[in-house]
Every structure is written in C-alpha cells, then in structure tokens.
C-alpha cells in the first residue's frame with residue numbers, strides 16, 4: 541500500500557467499512573507513514589466535531605403550522621380542481637365553435653374567389669370569352685347618347 | 697434496506713392515499729428527530745422550525761413518490777436538506793441585496809454545558825464547523841450531513857441521491873478532504 545491508495549481507505553475506515561485484510565493493511569501503512577497517520581488523526585478529529593455538533597433543543601413543534609398550511613394548500617388545490625373541471629368542460633365546446641367558424645370563413649373566401657358553376661355553364665354555352673369579374677361594363681351595357689336623359693326610367 | 701415495520705409501512709401507504717390522520721401520526725413520530733437533525737445542521741432553532749414546516753408540507757404531497765427503498769427518515773432528511781439549502785440561498789440573496797451582514801442566529805435558550813467560557817467556545821467551534829460544511833458543494837454537504845449527522849448508510853444515501861454507492865464513497869472521500877483543508881486552522885488554533 542502506498543500513500544495514494546491509503547487515502548480513500550481512510551474515508552471508508554472512518555465509516556467502519558473495511559474488511560479485515562484492508563484494515564490490517566491500512567494499519568501497517570499508518571504505522572510506517574507519519575504523513576498518513578497525521579491525516580488519519582485529523583480526519584478522526586473532524587468526525588468527532590461533526591458528531592458532537594450540539595442540538596439547541598429549543599425548536600418547537602411545527603405541527604399546528606403544518607396543519608394550517610395543509611388546509612390552505614388543500615383549499616388551493618380544490619380551487620385548481622374546479623378550474624380544471626370547468627376548463628375540461630368548456631374546451632371541447634370552444635374547439636368545436638372555433639372549427640365551425642374557421643370552416644365558414646374558408647368556405648366564404650373560396651366562394652368569393654371562384655366563379656359559380658352556373659356562370660361557367662352559361663359562358664361555355666354561348667362560346668363567350670372568359671371575362672374577369674368587374675371588367676369593362678361598356679361591353680355589356682349600351683352607352684347612352686350625351687345629354688339625352690334615359691326616358692325608360694319613369695319619373696315620379 | 698427496508699427499515700419500516702409493518703405498522704409504519706401501512707401508515708405510509710395511508711398517507712400516500714391522502715389520509716390526513718395517518719399523516720398526523722407520522723409527523724408526531726418523526727418531528728422530534730427531524731427538528732433535532734435540523735437544529736444540529738442549521739444551528740438555529742428558528743431555521744430548524746421553518747425548514748421542518750416546509751419539509752412536512754412537502755412530505756404530505758410527495759408521499760406517493762416514496763418507494764420504500766430506504767428508511768422513511770433518511771428520505772425526510774434528504775427533502776429537509778434540499779429545503780434548507782434553498783431557504784439559505786434565498787436568505788443570503790436577500791441579505792446581499794439589502795447589504796446586511798449574516799450574523800447567524802443565536803440559540804433561543806442556553807445550553808446545559810458546564811461553564812460559560814466552555815459553552816461559548818463550543819458554540820464558536822460548532823459555528824466554524826457548520827460554516828465549513830456550508831462551503832462545500834450541495835452534493836458534498838448532502839453526503840456529509842446524511843452520513844455524519846443522520847447516520848445513513850452508503851446504500852441509503854445512494855438511493856435518496858439517485859446514484860451509485862461508488863459515487864457516494866468518492867463524494868464522501870472528497871468532502872472529507874475539503875473539510876480537512878478548511879478546518880485545519882481551527883484544529884491547530886483550538887488544539888482540538
């Protein structure tokens with residue numbers, strides 16, 4: 541055994557965990573090595589200091605405070621449970637409403653952008669060129685002569 | 697590794713199902729030991745009470761995670777130490793922010809040791825030892841306190857810290873070496 545291998549054994553020896561052979565090897569080394577013997581004595585003193593840390597023994601029971609805290613925690617948990625139940629009930633309803641509204645919005649957008657099938661059929665039947673919606677109305681509506689009011693519109 | 701007797705086992709199972717009456721019995725059984733462990737560890741009855749209160753509330757809500765692989769008390773001590781480290785960190789942050797020196801807390805009542813001079817010296821030595829432990833990393837503090845103050849076995853410490861026995865052995869070795877470095881001046885000056 542050398543000083544390096546001796547060190548970890550010192551720690552285990554403090555906890556009484558060495559087997560007989562290890563303990564006797566350690567003791568032989570400690571007898572021959574003043575540095576390790578000093579380390580062993582120091583470690584024993586520190587262990588003694590830790591074991592003799594005093595307990596002021598004036599701490600009072602915390603059970604009444606714990607009871608109060610548990611009551612508060614319980615109330616808070618119940619409140620969260622209620623909130624969770626409420627959320628669980630309303631989330632599906634909200635999701636369905638959201639989906640329905642989205643579908644409606646999508647459908648109306650598509651409807652506005654695409655031509656109705658009847659118009660497509662009329663265009664095909666009359667061999668007309670496809671016209672953009674809101675194209676020049678003068679192609680369809682006959683022009684009025686300048687300054688002559690439209691006599692077909694009755695005046696009341 | 698199971699140290700709980702059948703009664704205690706049943707009691708823990710009842711607590712795991714939210715039985716408040718079983719919890720009260722458990723607290724009455726463990727509270728004195730927990731307060732003594734915390735008073736030794738923190739050196740302050742006030743801090744010990746604060747940590748114990750927090751620990752027992754956590755115990756009630758975390759009981760269902762206890763797997764009976766170590767003694768219940770070692771598990772409680774591990775929760776208590778984490779709670780203590782957190783509270784101490786919060787307190788130090790507050791003191792730093794408000795620029796107040798941490799003077800520690802005096803004992804509420806005098807100890808029953810022989811003379812005032814000896815008592816004062818023991819108090820001083822205890823405070824130096826606690827402050828030396830506080831200089832270690834949280835993992836090293838945990839192994840030292842569970843081993844030397846609680847008396848937990850390597851197996852139990854490994855279980856609560858969720859690592860191997862070899863890791864605990866090496867942490868204890870390193871923690872002891874660091875403590876030796878920090879405490880050597882104390883040992884020399886006090887001729888302990």
Ligand SMILES: [Zn+2]
Nearest residue numbers: 542543573576
């Ligand atoms: Zn040596």
